[in-house]
Amino acid sequence: MTPPRRSAVRSAASATGGTDAPRLDVVDPRGLVDLGADLLGPHDSRELERYVDADLTDRDLEGASFAECVFEAPRLGSARLRGARLVESVLSDSFAPELAAARSTWRDVRVERPRWGSAELFDAELRSVRIVGGKIDFLNLRGARLTDVVVEGCSIGELDLGGAETMRVAFVDCRIGTLDVTRASLAHTDLRTTEFAGVDGFEGLRGATIDHLQLSLLAPTMAAHLGVVVD
Template sequence: MPPLPRRARSRLRAPALTALDAAALEPAGPEALRPDELADSLLLEGADLTGVDLRGSRIVASRLDRPRAPELRATDGSWREVELLSPRVGALALDGAALSSVLISGGKVDWLSLRGAELTDVVIEDATITSLDLTEARLTRVALRDCRIDELTMDRATCVDVDLREVRPGVVHGVDALRGATVGPAQLMDLAPQLAEQLGIRVAD
């Protein structure tokens, strides 16, 4: 008798975040963040990061609390066990970065770019993001919770255990890349016109 086919896993796996040990964090200023270098177990509070270059940097077990900058470039680096709390950033570029066990909570980012990035165990919550670009990103156990996102770009992204139930983006580009994501009934209604267009379905009275 041939074996029965395996049933597809239906349970959505939530992101697993590692809690930071606040007592182990060392207060630091913007000068502790440099391109292509390691920043480990740091606490930055209310830091003005204008002009700070984080390209290629590795940030580990650190908390950035209320950072502000018109533009922050952190491309091609890695963030592991990082908390970014209440940021006020015009543009945050994390293209090609690797994010693991990362919490982004509160605050406002006008443009958050994660093009080609790898996100594993990432939570974005209570945040306002004008434009979130996930083009060609790889998302595993990612949750967007109670966020306002005016524009979401998903072109050629891949999703595994991605929870979008608590966000209703205004405009979505690349709806076909939502395969592997979980949405709620209200979001499905919002996405219906774009899904119909993607499938070549004409809707008429």
């Protein structure tokens, strides 16, 4: 497997005030073989392959491993990816009403323009991952571990980071409906350029960076949560 190029990619929200920006490696798989996805199955180990318009609806890919692979416009409806591994790979224009990827591993991965309904990535591990654009109705990262992750220009209806551990994570120019950080452990997590309508588990925001406007918008809800009367 070709070692990833180590030139770091900085998030659009530059680090200030002691908040470290994510450090991302360039993901650019080359020398790929174009294959059909008909024979993919659980616990497969694939490397240096490209799949175009692959229909993986209802496919059992539990424990499968993909290294330096590219998936272009895959259909992932009800695909079972529990415990799967994606390393130095690209996933573009993917469609999944339900994405079942609990306890999966994503390392040096670029996800472009996902259209996901319910994305179950609880207890997953994401390291050096960039998600760009797209729309996700419900992103369940409860109990997940995120290190050097950028989510940019993405619309997320509900983001569940309950119990998650994050380090150098940035949400850049995103729109989030409800953000749940109950019992989360956030370190160097940048939310400054992102809009969110509501936050559950305010205590879990410890370690995150927000801007003054976000603080003013959250103030009434925070006061009510703390039982503070503002008169």
